[in-house]
Amino acid sequence: xxxxxxxxxxxxxxxxxxxxxxxxxxxxxxxxxxxxxxxxxxxxxxxxxxxxxxxxxxxxxxxxxxxxxxxxxxxxxxxxxxxxxxxxxxxxxxxxxxxxxxxxxxxxxxxxxxxxxxxxxxxxxxxxxxxxxxxxxxxxxxxxxxxxxxxxxxxxxxxxxxxxxxxxxxxxxxxxxxxxxxxxxxxxxxxxxxxxxxxxxxxxxxxxxxxxxxxxxxxxxxxxxxxxxxxxxxxxxxxxxxxxxxxxxxxxxxxxxxxxxxxxxxxxxxxxxxxxxxxxxxxxxxxxxxxxxxxxxxxxxxxxxxxxxxxxxxxxxxxxxxxxxxxxxxxxxxxxxxxxxxxxxxxxxxxxxxxxxxxxxxxxxxxxxxxxxxxxxxxxxxxxxxxxxxxxxxxxxxxxxxxxxxxxxxxxxxxxxxxxxxxxxxxxxxxxxxxxxxxxxxxxxxxxx
Numbered sequence: 453x454x455x456x457x458x459x460x461x462x463x464x465x466x467x468x469x470x471x472x473x474x475x476x477x478x479x480x481x482x483x484x485x486x487x488x489x490x491x492x493x494x495x496x497x498x499x500x501x502x503x504x505x506x507x508x509x510x511x512x513x514x515x516x517x518x519x520x521x522x523x524x525x526x527x528x529x530x531x532x533x534x535x536x537x538x539x540x541x542x543x544x545x546x547x548x549x550x551x552x553x554x555x556x557x558x559x560x561x562x563x564x565x566x567x568x569x570x571x572x573x574x575x576x577x578x579x580x581x582x583x584x585x586x587x588x589x590x591x592x593x594x595x596x597x598x599x600x601x602x603x604x605x606x607x608x609x610x611x612x613x614x615x616x617x618x619x620x621x622x623x624x625x626x627x628x629x630x631x632x633x634x635x636x637x638x639x640x641x642x643x644x645x646x647x648x649x650x651x652x653x654x655x656x657x658x659x660x661x662x663x664x665x666x667x668x669x670x671x672x673x674x675x676x677x678x679x680x681x682x683x684x685x686x687x688x689x690x691x692x693x694x695x696x697x698x699x700x701x702x703x704x705x706x707x708x709x710x711x712x713x714x715x716x717x718x719x720x721x722x723x724x725x726x727x728x729x730x731x732x733x734x735x736x737x738x739x740x741x742x743x744x745x746x747x748x749x750x751x752x753x754x755x756x757x758x759x760x761x762x763x764x765x766x767x768x769x770x771x772x773x774x775x776x777x778x779x780x781x782x783x784x785x786x787x788x789x790x791x792x793x794x795x796x797x798x799x800x801x802x803x804x805x806x807x808x809x810x811x812x813x814x815x816x817x818x819x820x821x822x823x824x825x826x827x828x829x830x831x832x833x834x835x836x837x838x839x840x841x842x843x844x845x846x847x848x849x850x851x852x853x854x855x856x857x858x859x860x861x862x863x864x865x866x867x868x869x870x871x872x873x874x875x876x877x878x879x880x881x882x883x884x885x886x887x888x889x890x891x892x893x894x895x896x897x898x899x900x901x
Contacts, residue, residue: 489827498801519634573642
């Protein structure tokens, strides 16, 4: 069973069917899978599970609010244990009436944010309620999409030149409307056009999540254009933090030296952050990895439309997500790593009929007791039937951590990334202890009783 569950990405239908067929479900349910190493509270979208009225309940028999989406599904906020699943019971009854998000065309209010829109569908003011801080300086918009001329001297598919932002155009506003509003979220749809192309933004503002997801859909047909989203941030910061695999790295936000001037396009993985010691903004992405952060602005790259060697680079249909995550304090005190995993590895829900089985309706394969020690990989060993668990420390901090497993450990060792050179580690019962150096990656090889 641990081998089936150990898949690190969205589970294949065969694995889902195997797991669900072995669960003991007393009622019709929605089973939500979490493939990350965090205990998660996040939005989950799934097909409508049954016909007619129904309500969703958690393991404590507390009703969970849900709403129907604009594309014919349902969305609700689920709390799911790490590297495992949690099942939610369905009852054939009318759901309780819950208040919708306070959303009007020009303004939305949630417990986390006040979001104000201008007449062109851009966020003209975003206030983080916990700190009372406005994300952007007065008069600036948050997340405005801008097209820039992109004509490097050579190597046009690889190079972005420092002068790219000297010529730019705004996208034309077409229409804005609220297409979804309920107890879970409000969704603003904004349609734009640029020359021969269309561009649509869906602002998903959640009632119970501390971030705003922006889903983008585009039909892009331009040449020699680089498209960026512009996030001005009202903080005093000379360094920005960029996510990389198994950690993060800092880069300068100034141009005081020639090598700082040359850093006008950086690489990031899941997120980039600009913070001072009191407040900051993280921009999370699910598939866009170029960004520049200079002079208090985060500007991730959406498209680049080179014509050589590929004459249709970044053309036609696009679908991707950015998430806006303001936070209190330094980036290392925030939950940006958790939120980035939420965006990149969405909770995965499967409706299931009631049936008998041997597996509990909730299961967690492994959990770390420290937020900065991330369980990144769980898989079957290459040369044995052991289970490989790989974890890393993410905030440059020496940290003792304890991993709790679902089963009692029979044998455990630490090995290298090639799964060789095993050495003993401390374990007892179903727990394993290890001390991580700053940014250290550790790989454990485990057998269970």
